[in-house]
Amino acid sequence: MNKTLLFILKKLGSLLATLVIMSFIIFMLVEIMPGDVAQMILGQSATPEAVSALREARGLNDPVLKRYGRWIAGVAVGDLGDSIYMQGVAINSILWRRVGHSIILALTAFIMFVPLSIFFGVLAGVKENKLSDSIISFFGLATMALPEFVSGVFLITIFAVQLKWFPIVSVIPIGESLFSNLNILILPALSITFVMFGYVSRMQRSSMIQVMNSDYIRAATLKGMPRSYVILRHALKNALLPTITIIGMNMGWLFGGLIVVETLFGFPGMGSLLMIAIKTRDVPLIEACVLLITVIFSLSTMTTDILYSFLNPRIRLQGGQR
Amino acid sequence: MKRTISIMLLILVLAVSVVFAGGDKEEAKDEKIIRIAEQVPGLITPGVWDGQAFSMNGSIYEYLAEMNPDTGELEPLLATAWETEDGSTWKFTLRKGVKFHDGSDFNAQDVKYTIERTQDPTIGHLKKQDFEVVSSIETPDNHTIILHLDEPRPTFVYQLTDYNMAILSSEYDYASLGESKPMGTGPFMMQQLTPKESALLVRNPNYWAEGLPIVDKLAIYFVPDIDASISMLESGRVDVVPFITQVIKTRLEKNPDINVISPYQEMRFISMRVDEKPFNDNRVRLAFKYAMDPQIIARSVAQMDLNDGIFYNETPIMNILAEYKEIPLRGRDTKKAKALLAEAGYPNGVSVPMYYASDHPFGKELAQTVQELAAPAGFDIDLKGYTRDIYLSQYWMNVPLSITGWAGRPDPSMLLLLAFRGGGSWNESHIDNPKINALIDNISEEANEAKRLSYYHELQEVFYEEGSLIDVQVPLLIAVSNKIVNYRHPLTQIPQYKYMDVK
Numbered sequence: 001m002n003k004t005l006l007f008i009l010k011k012l013g014s015l016l017a018t019l020v021i022m023s024f025i026i027f028m029l030v031e032i033m034p035g036d037v038a039q040m041i042l043g044q045s046a047t048p049e050a051v052s053a054l055r056e057a058r059g060l061n062d063p064v065l066k067r068y069g070r071w072i073a074g075v076a077v078g079d080l081g082d083s084i085y086m087q088g089v090a091i092n093s094i095l096w097r098r099v100g101h102s103i104i105l106a107l108t109a110f111i112m113f114v115p116l117s118i119f120f121g122v123l124a125g126v127k128e129n130k131l132s133d134s135i136i137s138f139f140g141l142a143t144m145a146l147p148e149f150v151s152g153v154f155l156i157t158i159f160a161v162q163l164k165w166f167p168i169v170s171v172i173p174i175g176e177s178l179f180s181n182l183n184i185l186i187l188p189a190l191s192i193t194f195v196m197f198g199y200v201s202r203m204q205r206s207s208m209i210q211v212m213n214s215d216y217i218r219a220a221t222l223k224g225m226p227r228s229y230v231i232l233r234h235a236l237k238n239a240l241l242p243t244i245t246i247i248g249m250n251m252g253w254l255f256g257g258l259i260v261v262e263t264l265f266g267f268p269g270m271g272s273l274l275m276i277a278i279k280t281r282d283v284p285l286i287e288a289c290v291l292l293i294t295v296i297f298s299l300s301t302m303t304t305d306i307l308y309s310f311l312n313p314r315i316r317l318q319g320g321q322r
Numbered sequence: 323m324k325r326t327i328s329i330m331l332l333i334l335v336l337a338v339s340v341v342f343a344g345g346d347k348e349e350a351k352d353e354k355i356i357r358i359a360e361q362v363p364g365l366i367t368p369g370v371w372d373g374q375a376f377s378m379n380g381s382i383y384e385y386l387a388e389m390n391p392d393t394g395e396l397e398p399l400l401a402t403a404w405e406t407e408d409g410s411t412w413k414f415t416l417r418k419g420v421k422f423h424d425g426s427d428f429n430a431q432d433v434k435y436t437i438e439r440t441q442d443p444t445i446g447h448l449k450k451q452d453f454e455v456v457s458s459i460e461t462p463d464n465h466t467i468i469l470h471l472d473e474p475r476p477t478f479v480y481q482l483t484d485y486n487m488a489i490l491s492s493e494y495d496y497a498s499l500g501e502s503k504p505m506g507t508g509p510f511m512m513q514q515l516t517p518k519e520s521a522l523l524v525r526n527p528n529y530w531a532e533g534l535p536i537v538d539k540l541a542i543y544f545v546p547d548i549d550a551s552i553s554m555l556e557s558g559r560v561d562v563v564p565f566i567t568q569v570i571k572t573r574l575e576k577n578p579d580i581n582v583i584s585p586y587q588e589m590r591f592i593s594m595r596v597d598e599k600p601f602n603d604n605r606v607r608l609a610f611k612y613a614m615d616p617q618i619i620a621r622s623v624a625q626m627d628l629n630d631g632i633f634y635n636e637t638p639i640m641n642i643l644a645e646y647k648e649i650p651l652r653g654r655d656t657k658k659a660k661a662l663l664a665e666a667g668y669p670n671g672v673s674v675p676m677y678y679a680s681d682h683p684f685g686k687e688l689a690q691t692v693q694e695l696a697a698p699a700g701f702d703i704d705l706k707g708y709t710r711d712i713y714l715s716q717y718w719m720n721v722p723l724s725i726t727g728w729a730g731r732p733d734p735s736m737l738l739l740l741a742f743r744g745g746g747s748w749n750e751s752h753i754d755n756p757k758i759n760a761l762i763d764n765i766s767e768e769a770n771e772a773k774r775l776s777y778y779h780e781l782q783e784v785f786y787e788e789g790s791l792i793d794v795q796v797p798l799l800i801a802v803s804n805k806i807v808n809y810r811h812p813l814t815q816i817p818q819y820k821y822m823d824v825k
Contacts, residue, residue, distance in 0.1 A: 053443035089502045094517045156553075168553040174522045174541045175514065266550035268519050276362045276518050276546050 007309060011302050022294045023075065027068050030283050071287070080288045091288050094273065099292065101178055102258055102269035108185045109192035109254065114247060117197045121204020121243070126231060128209050136201065144198025148257065152191040152264045159187060170267040188265045192257070196250060203246045204239065211239040241312055248304025252297030354537040354824045356806060357560040359551035362518055362544040367500030368488040369439060369447040373729075373815070376485070377562070378521050378542050380816035381535075382423075383488030383506035386414060386433070387479060389732060391585060391812035394644075396479065396732075400428065400489055400507065409476035409769045416465040420530045422491045423511045430461040435492035437469070445497075448486050451747060452736070476769040480733035483814045509535040509820035519544055535820035552801065555580060561803040561824070564817070567683045568624055571799050581804055584631060584797035585811035587640060589728040590688055591741075592792040597752040598722055600672045604788045609662035611636060613699035614692070614792060615654040623687045624796060633795035637785035638742055640730050640795055645778040649786050659699035671700030677717045678725035680707030684796045688725055719750055726750060730795075732813050734778070735766045742790075751790035758784055 055061050062070075074080065080091040117140075124136040143151065160168040170184035178184075211217060212235055220230045258271035266272070270289060277285035363375035368383060386401035401414040420428035439445060440453040455475060460468040471478065481487065490496055494505055504512055509531075510523035523540040543560060545551045552570055554560045556577065566574075571582045594601035594610065601607055616634035617627075626632045633641040640646065663672065678689045686707060693703040708717065710727075718726050731737045740746050743762045744754030761781040768774040785791070802809050805825045810818040 051446075054446045057444040089517050097516075160553075160557075167559070168557045169545075169550050169559065171543055171545070171550075171554065171559065173559075174516075174520045174543070263547055264550075266545050266547060266554075272546060273518060276544075279362065279546065282364070 004309075008306060011305060015298050015302050018298050019291075019295060020072075022298075023072055023291055024068065026287055026290050026294070027071065028064075030287055031064060071284075075291065080284070091285055094285070095270070095288055095292070098268060098270045098273045101267065102255065102262070102271060104178060105185055105188055105258065105262075105267065105269055106192075106251070106254055109189040109196070110251070112189055113193040113196040113200065116193065117200035118204050118240070118243060120197075121201035122208050122231070122236065122239070124201065124205040125208025125212060125239070128212075133205070137205065140198040140201045142198075143194040144202075146194060148191050148195055148260045149264050151194040152187070152261060155187050155191055155194075156265075159190075170265040172268055184265075184267065188261045188267050191261055191264075192254065195257075196254070199250065200243060200246055204243045207239040207242045208235065211235045241308065244311065245304055245308060248300055248307065251300040251304075252293075255293055255296045255300075353539060355539040355541055356537050356562065356819060356822060356824060357541040357543070358562045358564075359543045359545045359554050359560040360564065361548075362546050365501065366504060367496055368486050368490060369445050369449070369496075371448075371486050371488075373485065375521075375542070375544070376564070376815055377540065377817055377819060378523065379488065379504065380485070380508075381510040381523055381540055381819050382504050382508045382512060383490075384508045385488060385814075385816075386482045388816070388818065389483060389812035389814045391810050391818070394732070394813065396483065400433075404479055406476070406478070409474035409478065409767070410471045412469040412471070412478055414467045414469075416467065417530060418465055420507050421528050422494070422507050423505045423526060424491070424494065426491055426493055428489070428491075428507050429464040430467045431464075431492045432489055433467050434459050434461055436487065436490050439490070449481070449484060452481050452484075474767045474769060476767070476774070477733040477735055480731070480736060483732065484736075485815055510540055529820075531820070536823045537819070540819055555801055555803065558803075561806050562809075563801040565683065566799045566801050568687065568799070570801070572625070574801055579804055580801055582799055582801050583809060584799055585809075586730065586798055586813050587631075587633060587642065587795035588798045589638075589640060589730060590684060590794045590796055591638075591724075591726050591728055591750070592688075592692060592794065593724050593726060593751045594790045595722045595724075595750075595752050596790045597754075600666070600668065600674060601722060601790070603666040605662045605666040606668070606672070607788070607790065609659040609666070609699060610696060610701060611652055611792060612655045612659040612662065613696045613701060614652075615695055616651055618695065619688070619691050619794060622691045623684055623794070626797075631797045635782075635793050635795075636789055636791065637782040637793060638737055638791065639734050639778065639782055640793075642795075643730075643734060645734055645775060647779040647782045649782060654695075656699045663700050668700065671702055673702040673704065674723050675704040675706050675721065676723040676725065677706045677708070677713060677721045679710035679713040679727065681709050682713075682727050683799065684794075685710075685725060685727070688794060688796075692725075719748075724750060729815055730813050735762070738762045738781075739766060753790045755784070755788070758789075 052061075059067070078092075080095065120136045120140075124133040127133045146154075156168055159165050166183055166187050170188055172178055172181050172184065212231075217230060217235055220234050221227070255270075258269055259275055260271070261267070262269045262271035263275050270292065274286065274289040274293075276282075277289060358377045360377055361374045363378075364372040366372075366375060366379055368379070371379060384400050386399060386404070387396040388399045389395070390397050398417070400417050400420065402417050403415040404412060406412045414433070416428070416430055416433065422428060422432075437453060437456060437459060440447045440449045455471045455473055456469055457472050458470045460470070462468065469478075475481075488506060491505065499505070502515065502517070504515075507530075509526055509529050511526045512521065513524045514522040521542040521544075523542065525535055525538050529535065543551075543554070545554065548563075548566065548570070551560070551563045552566065552574070555563050556574075558579075566582070574580050574582055594607050596602055596607075601610075619634060620626055620628040620632045624632045628634060629641070634651065635641060635646075635649070636652075637649075663669070676689060676693065679685045680689075689705050689707065693705055696703055703723070706717075706721075718724050728737070728741075739762060740748045742749065742751075742753055742758060744759050758781065761777050761784065764777045765774055765781065768777060800809070800811065807823040807825060808821055810821050812818070
């Protein structure tokens with residue numbers, strides 16, 4: 001138990017270190033972007049005096065490290081600051097509502113693609129080189145190769161324009177919440193599912209094939225156990241390990257990947273917010289969004305590691321985190 | 323696995339609690355509402371307002387005067403009358419009984435505050451230079467304001483219709499509330515603003531004009547993607563989408579429920595930089611102008627006939643304005659163009675890059691057409707398209723040849739000082755021609771209208787002979803559901819939603 005606790009603590013420590021380093025890199029990257037907030041606000045016609053006055057007024061003339069310190073100190077206590085660009089608007093008031101939307105979208109996609117791709121992956125693995133395997137593998141490859149903005153348009157054309165089952169644009173009517181408009185989740189979640197299905201089902205298929213060809217499965221089969229029992233009880237548990245890793249790693253990716261899907265569907269989540277922040281050069285908002293994506297990415301990677309170690313005790317006990 | 327599920331449930335519950343912050347509903351029964359999809363605005367506080375979300379700000383704030391879109395004349399709004407002797411002293415009589423949305427009274431102090439605010443260095447006011455000419459402000463009573471200018475500006479009243487000159491309350495803290503709780507005297511008040519997402523405006527019950535506004539609410543969605551906006555329009559979720567492109571217009575023409583209207587033209591300046599090779603030589607500029615074919619440009623850029631919604635000239639004055647002088651178009655003459663180029667020392671033609679905003683309506687189409695037309699005359703044009711924000715923040719002032727979008731100004735002298743007077747802050751062609759400078763000065767200071775017009779005409783002739791630009795005037799396109807009655811949108815760029823109705 002001590003070892004497990006130590007393992008988790010170590011993971012948490014490295015997570016914290018990653019975040020500190022990443023926050024610094026994010027801050028510096030934004031720093032070297034051409035033009036600063038004062039210049040953006042004043043535009044091309046600004047005189048140098050006006051720019052420097054505005055810089056002074058907004059505390060932009062302080063040294064970089066001092067500004068980084070100010071920012072990170074705020075972030076540490078959960079205050080992402082006011083947007084320097086939109087004076088008086090707290091980033092917290094914009095961001096969390098959208099993060100909530102994105103989490104719900106990601107979870108909806110998760111609920112769709114995880115069972116679907118595991119089921120079909122197992123099916124393809126068990127029926128290796130049969131017709132059903134070929135069909136599933138082909139479909140998986142095809143959807144994986146299609147970027148979200150292609151499959152998204154495809155889905156919109158079929159389900160929104162032709163069949164009119166779902167709205168074309170995933171906008172929440174003013175004053176209503178996401179929960180009275182759950183149907184706007186379906187198409188964006190489906191187009192995420194399209195991409196993820198390929199990855200996960202292929203991974204599931206190959207690990208299933210590997211496991212099914214291993215000695216202990218053959219032994220179990222020879223013992224006369226029913227095939228379904230062998231597959232569900234013996235094979236699946238081991239064949240799931242690599243799949244879980246892939247899913248976990250991709251949860252972080254999925255969050256970053258929401259930018260495309262959310263922008264395409266006009267969904268008011270964090271991805272489209274980041275897009276808007278970049279377009280309007282809202283520097284503090286960009287920093288907050290990117291930092292949050294980093295946090296989510298690190299957290300999902302860490303969760304995967306921990307989960308994996310529970311499922312596969314060898315990693316935990318042999319110090320797999322080398 | 324149980325653990326994973328419980329973690330997920332926890333996240334779900336958290337997300338639910340964050341999201342469940344419902345607000346006021348967009349639509350109730352028996353209410354008239356106009357729904358608009360706008361681009362996502364940056365800053366919205368007047369003074370630093372970046373010129374987006376016109377439907378929102380233009381409904382919350384008001385100006386001293388507004389323009390009648392049918393006649394192009396200025397009509398009283400917060401000022402009931404204005405007068406000037408020679409353009410150096412301006413007296414405005416202000417409307418009585420007007421209240422701001424916070425209940426405070428509108429008076430001369432508010433106008434004084436709004437004008438003085440332009441010179442506050444901590445704001446970075448976009449109209450700072452235009453109002454530097456104001457030397458002193460008098461407020462003899464609560465409803466009169468007198469501006470004294472350093473130099474005569476006979477058309478100064480137009481400066482006060484600029485969208486950044488919305489009248490603000492002297493008692494309101496715009497520095498900290500301007501972005502989150504915009505507040506003015508306008509026909510609609512902000513009820514709920516979700517930054518970067520949407521805004522719900524409701525009728526101002528104390529609005530001074532009887533019977534206005536006609537509709538009860540304006541629901542404004544900020545949609546980053548124009549195609550998403552159009553999808554919302556097509557599926558009936560919004561009624562108005564401003565600033566669409568020609569391609570979308572063509573697509574919408576088949577839809578009987580949607581009209582595409584063009585309230586006025588915008589300009590695209592094909593600008594040649596005159597202080598650098600090759601365009602420092604007027605013969606090269608003339609050669610370039612001779613290579614163009616206005617009719618082909620009109621057809622291929624907008625699928626329209628010349629002078630039927632799209633216009634072409636070689637001066638900064640729009641064809642629709644009273645100041646425009648009709649100068650016959652130069653015919654296309656590639657032989658002459660080649661000869662001029664050779665004379666200027668480029669017998670084998672010249673290579674030049676052309677920069678433009680690729681995502682701006684008509685930008686790409688115009689760039690490609692110009693490239694094709696100029697090639698036979700010996701101009702080898704290398705197209706450099708960038709998104710508009712990058713184009714404007716990095717290139718347009720520093721390149722030999724460019725296409726820039728300009729909004730028309732109701733008073734062209736505002737534009738001349740900005741872009742064609744030596745030392746002007748947006749002088750993209752770097753032109754500093756003594757003849758042109760003198761004419762621009764005369765135009766901005768001359769009080770006699772007939773004389774001013776003659777200066778304008780002279781200026782346009784000079785531009786035709788040795789100017790630095792080709793001015794293609796493309797239609798501003800707005801997609802409007804046919805439920806909307808009386809869509810009004812004058813050259814000041816402020817759509818007038820208070821006059822509009824819904825069927």
